[in-house]
Amino acid sequence: MASNSRQLHFIFFPQLAHGHLIPTVDTARLFAMHGVKATIVTTPLNALLFASKIQREKQLGFDISTMVIKFPASEVGLPEGCENVSSITSQEMTPKFLKAVTLFQQPLERILEELRPDCLVADWMFPWATDIAGKFGIPRLVFHGKSSFALCVADSLIRHEPFKKVSSESEAFDVPGLPDQITMTRLQLPDYIKDTAETDRKKLMDEAIKSELTSYGVIVNSFHELESAYTQHYSKVMGRKAWQVGPVSLCNRNNEDKAERGNAAFIDRDECLRWLDSKKPNSVLYICFGSIFRTSAAQLNEIAKGLEASGQDFIWVVRKVNDEDREEWLPEGFEERMEGKGLIIRGWAAQVLILDHEAVGGFMTHCGWNSTIESITAGVPMVTWPICAEQFCNEKLIAEVLKIGVGVGAKEWCRWGDDPSTKFKVTKEDIERAVSRVMVGEEAEEMRSRAKELKNMARKAVEEGGSSYSDLNALLDELRLNCP
Template structure:
């Protein structure tokens, strides 16, 4: 659906990280096509990510460019320091901006890390929508943690189970897989209290928009509507560009060591479903042990593969960082392709030659894998990735468990076997993921996600 009539004006505020910005921009693209006017709060460094939308919808979208606040906290506190600094700097600026605007937004849609915008919206008398770049299952677990404050029987036992009986399927996780921000703090600690208040503010906000779709997480969407006591929970995903989109598949993040066309040419010479794509996201650096196991398994599996080695801004930086061993690329030449930096992941996964995806199970990667209909080998590293891996393997049956962080690093021979089996045409996971891929496409082609988005626009237009 598209419209030339000016619809409601909203302010979109992504958390300043590409994994959070990109899916929100994909949502904005769909809102603009439905006639909305959008102002996007963005930092100068991330402004290039907005350029494709500015070229497609020049009269309907406007950037609000604000310099990022300076943050000097240690890396493990980067997120809480960023959130606190943004709140302190932007709150008064946004108050003034709204009050002086000739046609101010009727709503704020902001990332779920930015719970403080709920109070801003309340002060301004507008609605605040939470945008969750994670799924409804992950959000259910995280909100339950911060609301109910579960504790292990033995806090020194990192394997002690934490159960969630109120959530469908009564999932449980070892204590080590619960949010480290929750585990490592305590009530009264300013950082811990900020994380909790952000989560509680998300729950209290007017509505929540998920980058998900009904066929994927129906039971958890229904659970959240019951828990929140209202129906303002929308699943509008998967938020990905169509293959012929002007937004483009090659430039959705950072720079790469290989141009997209070279990667596509390499894939074009491979048989259907024969290649394993390996990527652990843009924020995770593998440790030496993890990397050694991975490259040894890739070398001895004999499968064709693309290995993306990210920029590694994650928790292992400056600590115990693995590297591609000397001579590895020569030994796998013709069978393996190594990309250093950002990879055109959506384009790679959608290529007919790719049959499996070894992933850290970040939600964007999960959706991109499901959209492409590839079998997923799961190796979660932190955050909601453990929840996402459980969804893929235990509930949907489209994933194969390969490892878990540092606690369950597979033997290289076992990982080699799993890599080889993942491209087997007879695996049952392949049949199931193809069905989910079809459901994902149907959801955004007039199905549940389109209907949810139309309903959201209708509610925003109702003053």
């Protein structure tokens, strides 16, 4: 509980994507555990994803609730029920979804007028939230859902534009002004950073940066001990106010909470745990590329071949594939040969629950920040396979700064994994090599040892007296002084 007794009321307004929604809800729960009245504003179908969890928190006496607002699907030409980014099935739907999100301004304004909260915590993808909060004289905090490292790299890329000084897409360049020497290529950069042409995505990024500069500050799902040089760089060099309050996933303290983060798991949690219980410690590789990304059948086939060649036990989460398509992406007889050795989950998995199991010794990941921080919190080293967003930045943090992972050899940023224009594929040999380095041998043990140290630091950070616990209380005390 925060040191001052006056209760603050926070509105939390997450972006409608699992990668944003899940950590924002966990953050709201964490704030409620520190005595805040927390109200989460979202759409009806997204509210269902965490309804039972909020109900349990209420029963425990925490002041937390949900308010729903209509998703304007028909107004922008989207089908009813398309309320989450995971429902987007084509590139043509993306601008419609972004348009729908801009229509939340008036409903949110009405809620602020009705509830008169002390603070608005809104996702970075809602740049207009700062101005709306300003209308009511309340501070707006930005929730990024990214690492301080990635925020610092992005700032340097935008500020210095080092990618304009190379002659080819694959030529490496240094990202200037950072605590570590970080090299990247144009291939690894998002189009909205390296391209000069005005696009909806680039316009959103520019507006988000301006909005962040005029906001009260930023909440980061990280902890000082993990990336201290970059938390300091963010505040002292970039001049931004930020509070490290993570890892927020640690507010899920029992198996029920862990199992219910996001969608309902496709496989019974007890069945999954029994399978893991049958395996030796650190012997299982967990493979998952997040809630959105679609992988081509050819690439899935290459992953299967690489896993089989590595000889490692594995749990592989694959976005649902129709039964009639199964033979297009799985090598013939693969599931029969892997029976008892590999578990394929076609759909959603209870990721935190799986990572926390002692049998899991490695995680093949797309390097989304939620997956990255959850793996660190579980003490599990990573096989890094970045795809889009800021994931190539996170790979640099994992493999080069923290030294708790090995890259699989992904070279090219792409928004859609099954995009036929993608030039570079990751081969069976790439996969086998990276998996073996993370799972077996002296190098693997060294990475696992470093990951376990970070796990212990993460858990201490959120305990009373820890760095994240203290940062959160400092933020609440500061707002009490500024919100009479």
